[in-house]
Structures are given as structure tokens and as C-alpha cells.
Amino acid sequence: MKTAQKKVTIRDVAQRAGVSYGTVSRYLNGNDHVSQDASDRIAAAIDELKYTPNRAARSLAQQRTSTVALIIQVESNETIVQSSVSEAMAGANQTLGDAGYQMVTLIANTEDSTRRIAQLVRSDFADGYLLFSLSNDDSLANTFLGVDRPVVRSEISDRGDLPYPAVDFANADGQRNVTRYLLNKGRDALVYVCGPGYSPSSVNRLEGFKQAMGERFDERQVYYADDWEITSGEMAAVEFQPMLDHINGFVCANDNIAVGVINQLTRFGYRVPEDIAVTGFDDSPLAIMANPKLTTVRQDSISHGRVMAELLLAMMRGEQVEDHYVRLLPTSIVERESA
Amino acid sequence: MKTAQKKVTIRDVAQRAGVSYGTVSRYLNGNDHVSQDASDRIAAAIDELKYTPNRAARSLAQQRTSTVALIIQVESNETIVQSSVSEAMAGANQTLGDAGYQMVTLIANTEDSTRRIAQLVRSDFADGYLLFSLSNDDSLANTFLGVDRPVVRSEISDRGDLPYPAVDFANADGQRNVTRYLLNKGRDALVYVCGPGYSPSSVNRLEGFKQAMGERFDERQVYYADDWEITSGEMAAVEFQPMLDHINGFVCANDNIAVGVINQLTRFGYRVPEDIAVTGFDDSPLAIMANPKLTTVRQDSISHGRVMAELLLAMMRGEQVEDHYVRLLPTSIVERESA
């Protein structure tokens, strides 16, 4: 049923409207002076011909794409089901859209796709980049060093050679505050379940715990997990089993781990929070599904995305941002049942 | 530190290599005959100059973009945390990448973004489209009617005017099978918790239940939920409370709902599965986190994405696909604890 309707170009519109195509271009790009009469005729022609400017041609002439790429780098073959990422995407999408940019997201989850995306970036695919590194592999970040387009990262990097600004949560503050919250409730025998070592967030959250514990901190109080998953929480609880009678609180690096700890503690016959309190981090959907419901540290991921987008927009506007600039977003404690 | 290195073009490479830029173009596009000598020099020049072809220019000249857009349409401001979508994305990304296409995903979650994406599509943004409609609003699909690019949908549509092929799971079969599984186990007093009415999957799953029940089916056995969430499952259990003593099985439209049912049943003092069996659908990560672990219908979402991509690739290759073509993917029962 497809009438192979020849591609309608700006010239067709011009002809139909009885003006030169330069005028149509001016009309399309808003600004300049086009007579009311011409405008009307052009508008009519565009409508009748169902004309839409060709994107590639416009990008080529303008040297800009009006798109921003959100790149998510994850471990090989892992899928992205983190609500925080999804929410950040929504926040960024909204902000960028309002500013006239189309956000497109790219997933780098294999060596191939990473290489392909690196190539894409070098070919001027987008006007700016939002970079989410959920993995240890930071290789993609280097790609941007040779590219003259602004980049904003979603977490502070421990690599000093990457100058890109970052927007992240005040992870240390959050974990410090919730640890103090436990201490103030008389929970004086705390242990910590740390996230994977490669993650800056993980490191920072542990740091917060240390700060709150001060003198009392002891390396034997912490279990180092390999990932952020529930099973890691279960393993941590098993690891601490011998001393469980002398422990009255678990501070966990995230909600998943906290749920794992609770599950295992329950199996061992301990009551949460009566015997042992447990706190999470993220306030993920899991937090309210857990039993008991998790007391956790909330972060507003939507505004994470929004703030990243705003920073990027400013940079694309030409505003200078100092190297290694970091913007930290606040967190808050959500009191539920587990602590 | 950015040395505003002038954009290096194909001409720079040609000059550096001592050939005309037509030759470089030929070299880049693989095919034709370029002497070994020239090839070597060009390769060297490209390397030294760190040349990467400009994307917009190439698209313009070639009339193709080498990208495929995966468009996700969701309810206003909802975020996408469905593991099935995430997995399908990964599967499609892999397949498309192997075929030389870059997959980019676009999110349509507001009226604005939907309009913007419609515009994008009409401007020849990509060579093909993968369309995931997670929402009632199917407006975006119409956009493609005027576009001469292949489209593949992720679920069968109930709208006859949309001719695009679709790849979906055999939802009816899956639900029929798991219902029979319960019946065979002697669970003869079943009720059904249906998903939101706007979803084709939801309708099809209900149909499967009806098929398995045959004569025994009774409208009073089904609760119609408004969404796919846990709370809907809880509400369903509350709704059925008066007759709970005479029910020995819940067949649920998805895992979330099943978890909600289990939670509420537990609160009411019923044991799952001893008193009442409960089944889910999707085999989402939630299924193994539930207590008891969910018996559910598994669907391989990664291959969902892969098959969609393969179909799209075939269409982009020029293969004809009949209107309303539907490819149904098999499901399987995963026996765990809840039934």
C-alpha cells in the first residue's frame, strides 16, 4: 500500500509556497524576518506536503545534532534493571527534551558494543554525553578525551586523569547519618556490609560508616561483598554468624544486600529489628517489599538525572566548568520497620 | 587543555596519503579495488590523523543511518524497571550490533517526548524501528504509517489498522499450561487475577486460563486489576477474602501480582502453597525473592529482543513480510515452591 512518495524536500515546499527555499529555511529556523504572508503560505505548503526536515542534512550544515547521548556502561551481558538508573534516565530525558534536545540511550555491555560506541562518539554522534558507568570497566571514558563535546558523569571517578564533571549523591554523608541514627538508638554493636570494591559509591558509603564510628571502628566489623546482590547479603550474614549474638545492627551498602542479610538472619532465628537492626541504601522498590520493610537511605534519582542534564546543558551553552567539578546531591533517611 | 584541532576530514587523509579523496572513500567503504600500496598509506594516514568519518555527512550521502531505534512507550512519568524489557533490549542490541547497526533507545513517556519522537521518526532518524508499547497509548504507532521504514512491534496489537509485524510470547498457551498444571495437581477451585485491560498480554493470558478451565470457567472467578503491581495482588486477595476457604489456587497475570497475593494471603493466615497455591508469570527476578519462591511461567526475554531484531534486519534487507505477521515465542513452566 506504500505509495513510494518521493522524498519531499525544502525545495518542494518552496515551490509550492511560491518562495525561494532560503526563505523556507529561515521560516523553519524561527528567528529571522519572514513576512506574514510568506509564513502562511509556507505553513500551508508544509502541512499539505507533510514535510519534515531531513535530520542528517541539518546536522551536517549546522554542525550539531540536537541530541544528547546517555551512555550506560554495564558488566558484560548484565542487564540494567536498576530503578535508580531508570529514574535518572527519566529525569534527564525530561530536562533535555524541554531544552530541545532528544536524548538517546546507548548500552555498552560488551567489548564490541563499547568499541562501536566509542567510534560513534568520535564521529560526532551527539552534542553532549551523559555517562553512567555501572561497571569496573572505565575504558569508554577515555574515548571522550579526544572529543570536543561536553561530558557529565554520574558518579565521581577515582581516576584523576578524567577531568569530566560529575554529579553524584553524598554517599558518605548518607551512610554516616544512618549509622549515627542507629548509634543514637542504642545500637552500639554494629557491623558493615560493603559493596564491590570497584565502585566509588561503595567506597564512599563505607567511608561514611567509618566516620560515624570514629574510634570504635574496627576492620573486623566489615564484610566486603563482590557485588550488590541479595546473595551477597546472605553470605555476609553467614560470615558474621559466630558473633551474631553480640551484634545488634547491620549497616548495608544497599537495599539488595540488606534484604539478603534480613533473610539469612531470619533463617538463623534472629528477629529484625528486635534482635538486630538492618539498614539499606537507595530506597529501591525492594525496600517496601521486604519483610520487615527496610529503613534505608533515600536518594532522589530523578533529580540526579535532572541535575546531570542541567549541567550538561550549561556546558553545551558554552559555560565553563572547572575540571573535576563535583556536585553532590543530598540523601535522607527513610524510617520503616527494619531499624 | 583542548587543542582545538580542526576537524579532520577525508580530504586531509587523502592529502596525507597522497591520493584523491575519492580513493579514501572507496577504501573506507571496503568494497572496490584499491591498490595495496594506497591502502597502506591511507591506513597510516587515518591512524596518524585519528580520522573518523563524519556521521551526518555519511548518512546524508548514503541515505541511511546504520542505526535502529528502539522506542519504549510507557505511561506518563512511569519509569521502566521491567527486567523483561531490559533483557529484550540487551538481546536486540547484541543482534543489531553484530549486523553493523547501532541500537539507540528512545523513551516516550510524556506527550512532549512522544511528539518529539514522532517528529524524529519522520525525519529519517533511523533505518528501522523496534516498538515497545508498555502503555495504553498507542498513538506513536500511527506515526510510522507515513514512514517508509520497517517497524517491528513487541506485542500483538488489537488494532487491525496497524499492519506491522509483531513478535510476542505465546501468552495464552503459557497461562493455559500452568492452569492445567494446577488442575492436574488436584487444585480444582481456582481463581484468576487479571492484569490491566489495555494490555494485549493481559487479555491473552486470561484467555489461556479460560481455555484450561473450559466449562468450569465462571466470570466470578476473576479479579480485574488496574495495573501489574504488587498492590493489585494484595487487593485481589482482599476481594476474594470471603471465599478464601473454598479456594485452593490463584493463577496470576504476572509475578508482581502473585507476590501481592501471597503477601496478603499470608497476612490472612493462609499457608502457601499448602492451603492455597499461587502461580505467577514472567519469571522475573522477583520470583526467586518471594517467599515461598514462585512457581511461574518463564519467557526468554533476551531472545524476544533477538528475534525482533532478526525480523527487522530481514525487513531492512528488503525481505517482504506479510501484513499483520505474528511470531509467537514459547514459554515454559518453572516449578518452585508456591504451587
Next chain:
DNA sequence: CTGTTAGCGCATTCAG
């Protein structure tokens, strides 16, 4: 206010 012109960077004829 509007028509004309010269590129944007590359693919692709067509000669040679």
C-alpha cells in the same frame, strides 16, 4: 524582508 550562492563531509557516478 527575500532570492542567490557557497559550502557541510562524504558516496558515487564517470572518465581515464
Next chain:
DNA sequence: CTGAATGCGCTAACAG
């Protein structure tokens, strides 16, 4: 096998 010429569809600078 390779150089030169055209055009993809549009923007922007320049005259008028």
C-alpha cells in the same frame, strides 16, 4: 585501479 565531478538536503552569509 584512481582522479574529478555531482549531489545528498539544508544552513548561513551575502547581496539586493
